[in-house]
Amino acid sequence: MKLLASLLHRLRDLFVLLLGVTTLLFFILRLAGDPVMVLAGADATAEQLDALRQQYGLDKPLVVQYLLYLFNLLQLDFGNSLASGIPALDKVLAMLPATLLLSGLSMVFTLLVAIPLGAWLGFRPDRPTRRFVAWLFFILQGVPGFVIGLVLIQVFAVNLGWLPSMGHEEVSTWILPTVSLGSFLIPKLTRVLAANVAEAMREDYIRTARAMGAGHFEILWRHALPNALLGTTALIGTMFAFLISGTVVTEIIFTWPGIGWLLIESAQNLDFPVVQAIAVVVAVMIFVINALTDLGFGLLDPRIREAAEG
Amino acid sequence: MVISITRRLRRARLKTSAAIELGWGITFGLALLGMTLFQGVLSTYDPMQSDLLNRFAAPGSQAHWLGSDNLGRDLWSRALAGLEWSLSAALIATLLAAAIGTTLGLVAAESQGRTRAVIRQLVDLVLAFPGLVAAICVIAVVGQGFWPLVLTLGLLSWPVFARVTYAESLSLMERDYVLAARLMGVGRWRILFGHVLPGLRATLMVMLAFHFADMLIAESALSFLGLAAPLGEPTWGNMLAESRAHLFRAPWMLFVPAAAIVLAVVTANVLGDGMAAVSRGKARGIDL
Numbered sequence: 214m215k216l217l218a219s220l221l222h223r224l225r226d227l228f229v230l231l232l233g234v235t236t237l238l239f240f241i242l243r244l245a246g247d248p249v250m251v252l253a254g255a256d257a258t259a260e261q262l263d264a265l266r267q268q269y270g271l272d273k274p275l276v277v278q279y280l281l282y283l284f285n286l287l288q289l290d291f292g293n294s295l296a297s298g299i300p301a302l303d304k305v306l307a308m309l310p311a312t313l314l315l316s317g318l319s320m321v322f323t324l325l326v327a328i329p330l331g332a333w334l335g336f337r338p339d340r341p342t343r344r345f346v347a348w349l350f351f352i353l354q355g356v357p358g359f360v361i362g363l364v365l366i367q368v369f370a371v372n373l374g375w376l377p378s379m380g381h382e383e384v385s386t387w388i389l390p391t392v393s394l395g396s397f398l399i400p401k402l403t404r405v406l407a408a409n410v411a412e413a414m415r416e417d418y419i420r421t422a423r424a425m426g427a428g429h430f431e432i433l434w435r436h437a438l439p440n441a442l443l444g445t446t447a448l449i450g451t452m453f454a455f456l457i458s459g460t461v462v463t464e465i466i467f468t469w470p471g472i473g474w475l476l477i478e479s480a481q482n483l484d485f486p487v488v489q490a491i492a493v494v495v496a497v498m499i500f501v502i503n504a505l506t507d508l509g510f511g512l513l514d515p516r517i518r519e520a521a522e523g
Numbered sequence: 524m525v526i527s528i529t530r531r532l533r534r535a536r537l538k539t540s541a542a543i544e545l546g547w548g549i550t551f552g553l554a555l556l557g558m559t560l561f562q563g564v565l566s567t568y569d570p571m572q573s574d575l576l577n578r579f580a581a582p583g584s585q586a587h588w589l590g591s592d593n594l595g596r597d598l599w600s601r602a603l604a605g606l607e608w609s610l611s612a613a614l615i616a617t618l619l620a621a622a623i624g625t626t627l628g629l630v631a632a633e634s635q636g637r638t639r640a641v642i643r644q645l646v647d648l649v650l651a652f653p654g655l656v657a658a659i660c661v662i663a664v665v666g667q668g669f670w671p672l673v674l675t676l677g678l679l680s681w682p683v684f685a686r687v688t689y690a691e692s693l694s695l696m697e698r699d700y701v702l703a704a705r706l707m708g709v710g711r712w713r714i715l716f717g718h719v720l721p722g723l724r725a726t727l728m729v730m731l732a733f734h735f736a737d738m739l740i741a742e743s744a745l746s747f748l749g750l751a752a753p754l755g756e757p758t759w760g761n762m763l764a765e766s767r768a769h770l771f772r773a774p775w776m777l778f779v780p781a782a783a784i785v786l787a788v789v790t791a792n793v794l795g796d797g798m799a800a801v802s803r804g805k806a807r808g809i810d811l
Contacts, residue, residue: 357744359744
């Protein structure tokens with residue numbers, strides 16, 4: 214019952230978010246510039262401008278435009294791209310798989326690196342090597358992901374010539390973008406995990422497990438790490454938001470044809486139906502991901518599971 | 524007895540290492556600040572001046588000690604100019620975010636019912652949406668330039684402050700001294716801003732430093748994407764973007780601004796971490 218209630222709660226949040234995002238964008242976009250000017254080019258006549266305005270419904274009062282716009286949104290009609298005339302949503306959805314591929318790969322890469330590393334660092338945080346590595350990660354956290362991406366291209370694509378720096382067809386082209394995007398997330402997650410593991414290691418249940426003869430490995434993997442992972446739930450929501458932000462920059466650096474790349478291009482061309490559609494798709498994506506994580510953690514943690522059932 | 528001695532020693536050692544870290548942070552912070560203030564003296568060229576005879580000069584060359592770019596512009600002078608742009612953009616954005624976030628956090632802690640619910644909802648919503656995507660959408664339409672950039676960053680990034688202020692001031696409001704003030708008839712808002720807010724000082728200082736670092740990264744990312752500073756303006760993001768066409772010819776065009784960004788961000792992080800370590804106990808829950 215509670216699971217249903219929390220789902221309804223989340224759906225309401227999604228609705229508020231979508232309404233907020235679209236309303237805000239609508240008004241900022243209309244305030245900022247005249248899209249017709251962009252559309253028609255610099256040397257269009259006044260008649261041509263008027264015709265275009267009529268065609269796109271831009272001659273009506275702002276409130277009417279807004280209501281029409283909301284009405285169309287409810288039918289998933291974001292209007293056509295000003296640049297290409299294709300329905301904006303179709304354009305975005307066509308780019309979505311590439312973005313999902315990149316963020317999925319990077320997420321897997323991040324978890325594969327951050328979990329063992331965080332566990333190792335947190336298990337005996339006072340050992341000299343680990344303190345050095347922890348310090349290194351603290352510095353690394355200060356290196357913006359896009360700088361790492363650029364340096365990776367410089368070293369592995371330009372200087373060594375081992376890996377391609379653009380394209381997304383072959384597997385070899387996936388490596389640099391994945392590592393680059395992963396480097397946005399790995400330092401933060403590793404540091405939080407290490408702190409959580411270190412904290413868990415001081416808990417009574419660890420002492421009990423040790424007293425009952427559990428080995429180091431068992432203590433770490435069966436007792437400390439699961440609890441440390443659950444402690445990162447609060448971070449996950451912001452992590453995904455961060456992941457998407459990182460994806461945008463990474464797609465630009467590696468000319469990866471995803472929605473981040475499309476966003477920049479549309480933003481520069483004032484192609485606002487597409488910008489709108491991207492904002493909405495991103496909001497829905499975040500919602501789905503967060504709902505899934507909630508569910509996943511609910512299944513993992515007996516305390517949450519029981520609270521949800523009872 | 525023995526345990527208490529080792530414990531005390533350990534604590535003393537932690538305190539020293541925290542003080543050392545803070546010292547490094549302050550030293551580098553002051554150095555960067557000094558470089559900004561004395562830019563006129565330190566700068567060897569006009570950052571916009573091109574020198575077509577010395578294009579792609581490597582670092583260490585006579586005319587340009589950090590090298591020059593595709594138009595022969597001096598990278599050291601450009602990096603210095605970028606420092607000023609980045610520090611001021613990040614500083615104003617951080618202060619704006621802190622002002623909005625702290626106020627709303629305090630208000631949410633004091634008020635009950637609907638106001639609190641609305642603020643919390645707002646915070647959750649903004650935090651859930653990718654900041655960079657939001658910033659790109661806004662900047663794309665309001666246009667480039669220093670003030671659009673700073674306002675966008677500040678207005679989009681305050682929820683972090685609101686969330687922490689809210690949580691911390693809730694616990695501060697339970698303290699005896701706040702209760703005493705209340706009993707003496709001090710007004711609600713005066714308690715909030717005169718008694719609770721000062722108690723948040725340590726936490727806020729740490730958050731300001733970390734937020735500053737985040738703003739530096741966000742600013743340079745937006746500028747790299749061609750959305751913040753006008754083209755050709757000497758900012759680190761622009762310099763990185765310019766370097767992309769010349770990776771084979773002049774890798775230093777990439778490494779100079781990259782090193783500048785990393786230095787500034789790491790300095791802010793060290794400063795924040797040092798302050799957190801020194802005032803640990805006071806500033807709890809700051810591992811953001």
